[in-house]
Structure formats: C-alpha cells, structure tokens
Amino acid sequence: MASIEEPAKERAAREAAGLVQSGMTVGLGSGTTAAILVRRLGERMREEGLRFVGVPTSVATAELARGLGIPLRELDEVDALDINLDGADEVDPQFRMIKGRGGALLREKIVACVARRRVTVITQDKRVSRLGQKAPLPVEVSSIGLQHTERRLRAMGAVTRIRMGPPGVPFRTDGGNAIIDCTFAGRHEPEELDGLLRSVVGVFETGLFLGLCDLLVVGTDDGVEQVPSTSPRNRGCGG
Numbered sequence: 001m002a003s004i005e006e007p008a009k010e011r012a013a014r015e016a017a018g019l020v021q022s023g024m025t026v027g028l029g030s031g032t033t034a035a036i037l038v039r040r041l042g043e044r045m046r047e048e049g050l051r052f053v054g055v056p057t058s059v060a061t062a063e064l065a066r067g068l069g070i071p072l073r074e075l076d077e078v079d080a081l082d083i084n085l086d087g088a089d090e091v092d093p094q095f096r097m098i099k100g101r102g103g104a105l106l107r108e109k110i111v112a113c114v115a116r117r118r119v120t121v122i123t124q125d126k127r128v129s130r131l132g133q134k135a136p137l138p139v140e141v142s143s144i145g146l147q148h149t150e151r152r153l154r155a156m157g158a159v160t161r162i163r164m165g166p167p168g169v170p171f172r173t174d175g176g177n178a179i180i181d182c183t184f185a186g187r188h189e190p191e192e193l194d195g196l197l198r199s200v201v202g203v204f205e206t207g208l209f210l211g212l213c214d215l216l217v218v219g220t221d222d223g224v225e226q227v228p229s230t231s232p233r234n235r236g237c238g239g
Contacts, residue, residue, distance in 0.1 A: 008123045012219030013037040015226070016085050016121045017044060022051045025078050027111040028065060029086025030058040030104040033121050037085055042068030055081060057111050058104040059174045075111060084115035088209070089135065090128045091120065091216065095229040096190045098131050100138045100207035103163070103173050109205055112212045113237040120213045124220050131190055131208070136161070136181035138207040139197055143178045146170065149202035150180055156196060158182040177204055191235065211235030 013036035020026055020041060028038055038061060044050040045068070054070045055078060056062035065072055086108060090098040097120065099105055112118050128134065136159075141149045150160050163179040165171035170178050184193065194208040211234050216227040 008219030008221060009033055010036055010219070011224045012121045012123060012217050014040050015219075015224040016119050016217045017041050019083060019085075019119060020044070020050065020052055022049075024052045024082040025073070025080070026052050026054050027081045027084030027086065027115050028054045028056045028061050028070075029084070029121075030056075030061050030108060031087045031102045033087035033123075034061060034085065035064060037121060038064050038070070039068065042070060045069065053078070055111060057086065057108045058102075075114065081111065081115035083117045083119060084112050085119050085121060086112070088120045088122050088126060088213075089207075090131050090133070091122060091126055091213070092128055092131050092190075095211075095213045095216070095231040096131060097209040097213060098135075098137060098207050099209050100140070100179075100205075101135060103138070103171060103179055105138055105207045106140045106173065106175060106177065106205040109209060109212070109236065112209065113234065117214050118212050119215045119217060121217045122219070124218055127218070130187075132184065136183045137193075138163070139180045139182055139203055140173060140177050140205045140207075141180055142202045142204065143170065143172065143176060145202055146178050146180075149200065152200045152202070153180060153182055153197070156200070157186065158184055194236065209236055212237070 017040035088097040163171040197206045218225045
C-alpha cells in the first residue's frame with residue numbers, strides 16, 4: 001500500500017524537475033525522492049526534447065540515469081553545475097539540513113558545493129524545529145581504525161552505531177568508507193557540532209549540510225510550495 005507521503009513526494013519531485021532547462025549541467029541527488037525526479041527528467045527528455053548533462057551523486061543514481069538515456073559526466077569533467085537537485089532527511093527553519101541517511105553524504109556534499117543553485121526537494125514532514133529530532137546523524141569515516149574512531153565520537157558524548165550492511169558486515173559507501181550513526185543527548189548548534197566532528201581523526205564528512213540550500217520545494221497534502229532560502233551560502237564547504 002502506498003504511504004500517505006508518496007503523492008506529495010511525487011508532486012515535489014515533478015515540480016523540481018521542471019526547473020531544469022536545456023543546456024544545463026545538473027547535479028542528480030540520491031534517495032527515493034531523487035529517483036522520482038530523475039525519472040521525471042527522463043520523461044521530459046522523451047516528451048519535450050529536453051537536453052541536459054547529469055552529474056550523479058551515487059552509483060545507484062548513475063545506473064538509473066543511464067537506463068533512462070540521460071547523458072552523464074563525472075564532476076571533474078565539468079567546470080560547474082547550473083543546478084543541483086536532491087532530497088533531505090531533515091530541514092530546520094534556518095535551512096540547515098541533515099542528509100546522507102542513504103549513505104551518499106560525502107559525494108552529495110561535494111556536488112552541492114560546486115553548484116550555482118541548490119534545490120532541496122522534500123515533503124512537509126521533513127521540516128523540523130531542530131535537527132536530529134527524528135533519526136541519528138550519519139558521519140562518514142575511514143574504514144581503517146573504525147572502532148577507534150567510534151570510541152572518539154563516544155568520548156564527545158555521542159551514542160553511536162556502526163551502520164551494518166548484509167550480511168552482518170559494516171556498510172560501505174560508494175567510496176569504500178564506513179558510516180557511524182550518531183545521536184547527541186545535549187543541544188548543539190549545527191555549526192558547532194559539524195566543527196567538532198570534523199576535528200576527529202578518521203572523520204571524512206558529516207551529514208550536516210549548512211548553507212547548501214537555495215530553494216526548498218516542499219510537497220504538501222494539497223500542492224507544492226517553493227520556499228527561497230535566506231541563509232548564508234556555502235557555510236558547509238570550507239575555504
């Protein structure tokens with residue numbers, strides 16, 4: 001049986017796909033919402049003659065796009081992205097986000113940081129008053145010394161769980177890294193927490209996406225809402 005959120009997710013994804021114009025270079029996100037969006041872009045290619053180049057954020061997205069006939073490039077093969085389209089797991093009132101619960105956070109963040117415009121596609125239930133309310137924060141770490149990195153995160157006050165994949169071995173990202181899901185009992189500002197986590201040896205990236213949303217496309221019970229961001233850009237990109 002379809003979940004209640006699926007029609008809203010479909011509406012939001014189709015709305016975001018409508019932002020792509022011929023000639024664009026487009027970041028293609030990962031996850032269930034992004035998959036709907038990529039399929040819609042494939043439809044637009046067939047029905048409208050839309051022509052664009054996609055830069056995928058995961059192996060799964062690349063496979064889906066190729067099957068739809070979408071031409072792809074690696075990130076280092078393009079100078080910049082005109083637009084990046086991706087989902088999010090949580091978005092707070094300051095447009096700060098948690099992403100990567102599907103395990104593609106490092107690649108998603110690299111792609112987002114080189115896009116001129118970042119569009120985040122969500123359903124209304126993903127908007128929260130404070131990040132971390134619904135599920136743990138994913139942290140991508142080296143698979144070397146995994147247990148030691150986990151102990152360092154616990155020493156910071158995190159309740160941790162090494163993400164597992166079948167059959168009972170640690171999950172591996174497309175880049176061969178591990179994921180530690182972290183829950184923090186106390187209140188931390190996302191910027192502070194992101195900096196603390198990045199200071200831990202063995203941590204490659206966090207699921208905190210800060211300043212990486214220019215437009216929210218929100219699927220609701222009866223329509224779609226576009227909400228422009230007013231937050232500072234690129235806080236999560238460094239430099």
